[in-house]
Amino acid sequence: MATYAIGDIQGCHTPFARMLDLVHFDPACDRLWIVGDLVNRGPESLRVLRALRDLGDAAVVVLGNHDLYLLMIAAGLKRRLGDDTLYQVLEAPDRDELLHWLARRPLMHVAGDHVLVHAGLLPGWTVTRACALAQEVSDTLAGPKARDFLLQLAGNRPERWSDKLKGWDRLRVIVNALTRLRFCSADGRMDLSAKGAPHKAPAGMMPWFRVPDRFSRTHTIVCGHWSALGFYREPGLIALDSGCVWGGKLTALRIEDDAVFQVPG
Template sequence: MAIYAVGDIQGCYSVLRRLLERISFNPAGDRLWVVGDLVNRGPESLQTLRFLRGLGDAATVVLGNHDLYLLMVAAGHKRLDDDDTLFDVLGAPDRDELLAWLAGLPLMHVEGAHAQLHAGLLPGWSIEKATALAAEVSDVLRSPDGQKLLLHLAGNRPEEWSDDLEGWDRLRVIVNAMTRLRFCTVDGRMALRAKGPPELAPAGTMPWFKVPGRLSRSHTIVCGHWSALGFYREPGLIALDSGCVWGNVLTAVRLDDGAVFQVPARPL
């Protein structure tokens, strides 16, 4: 059995299938870790959701910001932008089943020496604390208050964590960090509007994984979200968003031995 972690698919289902063929993925024995952003901007969001849901226990999937955006749109709390490609999901006959499956996915998964999430962790969060915080969000999202949570998710504030935060502000900070974080200050203030490469970090900030003394260094973080960073590895980090939806490549890493597999967004 092998565990393969794959980056942001974003509706590029055909590319995903070519990547799985490349690695000879066998759902009877292998497992697929998907680091979020299953949907949007690519042309095949519906096929992607149906396929991953159909993998059952062979797929370990966490939520990304685009996945939450789909849930917010479906709940009537967001309007589609011109570059969104979610109409096929929203009009599908199995829409409700797919959205319920999506809402049931976690923000974070920890197994052995690896922690899987979409974007990042604030420097003051240990893996144990982050796991508990992610569970707080999941408990609400799966409850009758899930629709209220979707209503209150939008926004960049508060910009930093405090153990004293309560209610929607508390949950919004957790979600923003785990699904949107790229840059922050040493004390954990998030710069959520910044989307460029690490060398263009806003003044006073740095990539979240570079903060000295980050408490989550006990595990290797497996994440995506940051296409301007691209596929990137360093001790304690595997970043997998290699910009497939922008015409680059889709990347998978076999966690057992670190082997890297990539296929182009368009066949050569």
């Protein structure tokens, strides 16, 4: 049995299928860890969703910001123009089934000393604390207030976590940290507008994984989201977004032995 963590697919079904062939993936005994951003910008979001849904328990999928954006649009949020390629999902005959499946994916997955999350963790969160907060979001997405929540989710504020936060502000900070985080200050204030390489951090900010003594150093974080960072490893971090949708590569890492596999986007 092997476990393959795969970076942001973003609707690029052909590279994803090539990756499964490359690693000789066997759903009867192997497992996939998908870091989120299954959809959008790429040409085949619908095929990606169907393929991962059909893998059942052989694929562990955490939600990324583009996946949540799809759920927000389906709930009635006004769509942005530009590189949004979600129409094929929204017009599909099995749309409701796919959206139901997607909304019930977690925001975090923990297995041993590895954590699967789309973007990152705030420096003051232990893995246990982050899991509990992620579950609050999952419970809301599966509950009667899911649509209200999705329509309130957009925005960058509050910029930092507080245990005193309640309601939509509380859930929005959790989602922004887990699915959009790149840069933050040492005390956990997020800058969600900066998207450049780590050396281009805004004043007073740093990559979230470089914050000294962050509480999640007990685990290896497996994430994506940051195409300007690319495929990158350091102790405690495996970053897998190598820009497949931008003409880069789709990257997979086998957890058991750190073997790396790549296919062109």
